[in-house]
Structures are given as structure tokens and as C-alpha cells.
Amino acid sequence: MTANQRQVFNANFSKAKYQTFLKQLDEGFPEITFRVAESPIFISDDLKQKLITAGNEIIALIKQENFKELTKKAIPSQWSVPNENDHPHFLTFDFGLCKDENEEISPMLIEMQGFPSLYGFQAHLANTYKKEYGLAENLTPYFNGLTEESYFELLKKVIVGSYQAHEVVLMDVDAKNQKTAIDFYATANKIGIKVLALDEIKKEGKSLFYTEGNEKTQIKRIYNRLIFDEIATDTSIFDSSFDPREEVNVEWITHPNWFYRISKYTMPFLSGKFVPETRFLNEIEAIPSDLENYVLKPLFSFAGMGVIIDVTEKDIVEIKDPENWILQRKVTYEPVVQAPDGGVKAEIRLMYLWPDGAEPQLCINLARLSKGKMIGVRYNADFDWVGGTVGLMESSPY
Structure with missing residues (x-):
């Protein structure tokens, strides 16, 4: 993370500024019913490049000619929609911020979806943070040299x-x-x-x-x-x-079938330094002896529903449909964001647009801060310096 920008932000932060920020964020829109964090995340150039590399590795799998064959069982028969197209128009990849073997901050894949996210709100959120906290003009939530104008031109082209x-x-x-x-x-x-x-x-x-x-x-x-x-x-x-x-x-x-194709179902087909070990439960020959290092996730759920964090052998044995579950090595989040009362865990969502007849393009990001056992509203209800936010980076063509 960018230590200098964090120090300056925290030194100038006040609860009064935060309340003014929230008021301006709501102005002219329906009331926000989810918690927005006190601060953005300041993303360093090093972390930015790691995020880009991690995203590119996932894109390579999705663009494989056999990807639809790999994921044909991902779509529940009762929810299959006709006239599916060749590719999704939206891709979102969630990465937890962790420490790697070299004690450096590195992203680890948590979730992925071929479904829209907050493509409109994140731009508004970044603008409001910058304006209400007086942040530097060269800070941007956009990748690939996009500006607010060119970003919304691309979003309109896609939609x-x-x-x-x-x-x-x-x-x-x-x-x-x-x-x-x-x-x-x-x-x-x-x-x-x-x-x-x-x-x-x-x-x-x-x-x-x-x-x-x-x-x-x-x-x-x-x-x-x-x-x-x-x-x-x-x-x-x-x-x-x-x-x-x-x-x-x-x-x-985007076509509804892509919600299922690009999801937790896709993760067992991925490997690499930015992806935790993930296997379909029905393909595991022996239950790992160190289950405390794993998390059990249902394939067909969203917003963290049904996830078993503290897995036991009994949990696994009692599952009636193991083909619909994955066993994933736990990701240890590093409290990389310094709040006034200590470190806060963070997750960054890379958000892509994929226009017809063109290549997928990394455009903007969404971030979440957490002090709870998991990222998500229900695990952070009693904390401050948690909730939805955005990553800001120094402007560059990349």
C-alpha cells in the first residue's frame, strides 16, 4: 500500500468530514443502505501490477476454446437461459490482500463472477472521496489510462x-x-x-x-x-x-448463464501464485488432515451464504451433494490498511468490461474493508473503518 498517502489521510481525517462525505454521496440518489468505509484504499504501483498480472491469468483461462465445455455443468438445469452468447460482458475478480512468502503484499483470489458489479457507483464514490477529503487530482480508480469520460463511453458501448x-x-x-x-x-x-x-x-x-x-x-x-x-x-x-x-x-x-459459468465453479481449473488450492469436493480422494487450513463453500450461493469457515470432517461427510461444493485452502488476510485504532483487512475487486468484437478490458475497481471474521456486512456490523470503498492509484497509462 502507499504509506505516505495513508499517513496524510489519517492525519487529516475527522468524523465530521466523514459525515459530510456520506451526505454528499447520497445527494440526489436513493439512500445508501450498506456501510461505506471512512477511507479509500491507496494502491501502490507494485500491488497494482500484481493485480493486473493476476487478472490476466484468469482471463487466459476464460478465453480458452474449451472454456464452455469445462463449465457446462456449472449452470443448474432449472436456471438455464436460451440464446447464450460467446462471452460475458462483465467480469469481476475478488482478491484478498495477503502476505506472500517474501513478506510482500500480494493478492489472492477469493471469488469471481461473470456478472455486473457497481460499475456506476464506484466512479461516483471515487469522485466523492477525492472532493470531500481534498485528495490529489492524480489519484484515480481507473486502469488502462481511462478517464471518467472514456470509462463511461466504454460502459455505454457495452450496455x-x-x-x-x-x-x-x-x-x-x-x-x-x-x-x-x-x-x-x-x-x-x-x-x-x-x-x-x-x-x-x-x-x-x-x-x-x-x-x-x-x-x-x-x-x-x-x-x-x-x-x-x-x-x-x-x-x-x-x-x-x-x-x-x-x-x-x-x-x-450479460447473459444470465455467465453468472454460473464464471463463479466458484471456475476456481478448481485455475492455478498459480495468486490462486489458493481449490478442489471440487466430490473429486477429493482423502480428507486433508489439516482441515483448519481450509474453507468449505457451496458452488451455488452468493454474498457468503452457506460458507463453512471452521470445517470439520463431520461437515464434509454429511454433505449430500459434494459435486456442488468446493474445498479451498484458507486465505490469510493481512491487515494492510492502517486505521486510527489498528490494521484493517482489505479485498479488491477488479472490474472488467468486454465489448462485443473486442477484448476484455480492466477498467475500475471496488474494495472492501473488514475487521470481522469474513469480508461482508454481517461480519462487520459493530465496527468502524469497514465497508465498501474504492482503491485509488496514481494516474498512469497502465
Whole structure:
């Protein structure tokens, strides 16, 4: 991390500045219902290069010709959606910040998804940190020499494509009341698309429409933010709208199947210095004798649900569907961010855009600070200097 920038930030920090920052962050948007951390992360050039290298190694696997064959069992049969395209439009890789064998800060892969993240909000978050705390202008959340302007041009190219903005909608099950609603509206404000709940979309024949006033508009593309896990126990909402698993005349950005293909399911196919040992549970010939060094994760869950941190042999034996679980060597986070009361653990999410007819491009990042047993809101409810944040780097063309 960048020690000098951290020292200056902490010396000038106050709770009053933080409250002003939060007020400005909310201004003009739905109220933020998740915790935003007091501070950004200051990413050194060395860590930045390691993150880029780690991401490139994962991209190489995803671009293999046999990747769809490798991941064909990742998609639950009951959630397979027709008309899958050749590649995802979004890639996000989560890395915990750890110490390597040389006692240097290094990223270790925790999770990965072929699904959108907070692509709109993170830009707004970085701007607000910089403005309200008076941070240096050359600090940026962007990679590859992108600026805020060129970043949103690329985001619009990916999401809207050749269509008109009013023909493209951001969809979630209850979009306006989601915890991430601020991201939906930050995105919509920049690229002009509609934000719709699933039940605001109606099907006629194989076409989809939304109505505004007395005007009905056909939807050509859906910027999909709906995770099937959220409605898996009650799909009756489809009755008042449409079932995504049916044939419809719409393009998906990104197609729902990629949520499953690029996920924990992908991790056993990866290896390297930035990836912890990960195996499908049903392929393990013998239970490791040092289970205290492993974590057990269900393949088909999100937001840390179902993860068993302190694994026992009994936990493994009692699992009825081992093909749907992975056993992963634990990653030891290093408290790399210095808060006023001590070190804080950190995780950085690399966020890529993959336009049609082009290569995937690392664009922006999301970060999270944690003092709890795991990264995530439920494990950090009683702490400060934790929550969502962003990594800031000195501007460069890389």
C-alpha cells in the first residue's frame, strides 16, 4: 500500500468530514443502505501490477476454446437461459490482500463472477472521496489510462451498443428497493437507460415492453442485475412479467448463464501464485488432515451464504451433494490498511468490461474493508473503518 498517502489521510481525517462525505454521496440518489468505509484504499504501483498480472491469468483461462465445455455443468438445469452468447460482458475478480512468502503484499483470489458489479457507483464514490477529503487530482480508480469520460463511453458501448438508450433497460426483481439501487441510478444517469423492476416488464408474443405514460416501448436489450438465487424459492413473480428462461426477442447484457459459468465453479481449473488450492469436493480422494487450513463453500450461493469457515470432517461427510461444493485452502488476510485504532483487512475487486468484437478490458475497481471474521456486512456490523470503498492509484497509462 502507499504509506505516505495513508499517513496524510489519517492525519487529516475527522468524523465530521466523514459525515459530510456520506451526505454528499447520497445527494440526489436513493439512500445508501450498506456501510461505506471512512477511507479509500491507496494502491501502490507494485500491488497494482500484481493485480493486473493476476487478472490476466484468469482471463487466459476464460478465453480458452474449451472454456464452455469445462463449465457446462456449472449452470443448474432449472436456471438455464436460451440464446447464450460467446462471452460475458462483465467480469469481476475478488482478491484478498495477503502476505506472500517474501513478506510482500500480494493478492489472492477469493471469488469471481461473470456478472455486473457497481460499475456506476464506484466512479461516483471515487469522485466523492477525492472532493470531500481534498485528495490529489492524480489519484484515480481507473486502469488502462481511462478517464471518467472514456470509462463511461466504454460502459455505454457495452450496455447500450447499437441501440437507442430508451430501448435498453436495467432490470432487477425490485430494482428501486435493492441495496444497490444507488448504483442503478448512477449508471442510468450517465448512459440514459431505464431502471425497471421485473414486474414492470410485460411480454407480448416473444417481445418485451415497458410503458411510460401512454407510450409503450419495446425492449431490445436487458442490462441484467437479477440473480436467480434471490427468487429461487418463489418464481410467481414471473407470472406478472416474463420468465427469463423462455425464448424472448431480447439481448442480454450479460447473459444470465455467465453468472454460473464464471463463479466458484471456475476456481478448481485455475492455478498459480495468486490462486489458493481449490478442489471440487466430490473429486477429493482423502480428507486433508489439516482441515483448519481450509474453507468449505457451496458452488451455488452468493454474498457468503452457506460458507463453512471452521470445517470439520463431520461437515464434509454429511454433505449430500459434494459435486456442488468446493474445498479451498484458507486465505490469510493481512491487515494492510492502517486505521486510527489498528490494521484493517482489505479485498479488491477488479472490474472488467468486454465489448462485443473486442477484448476484455480492466477498467475500475471496488474494495472492501473488514475487521470481522469474513469480508461482508454481517461480519462487520459493530465496527468502524469497514465497508465498501474504492482503491485509488496514481494516474498512469497502465
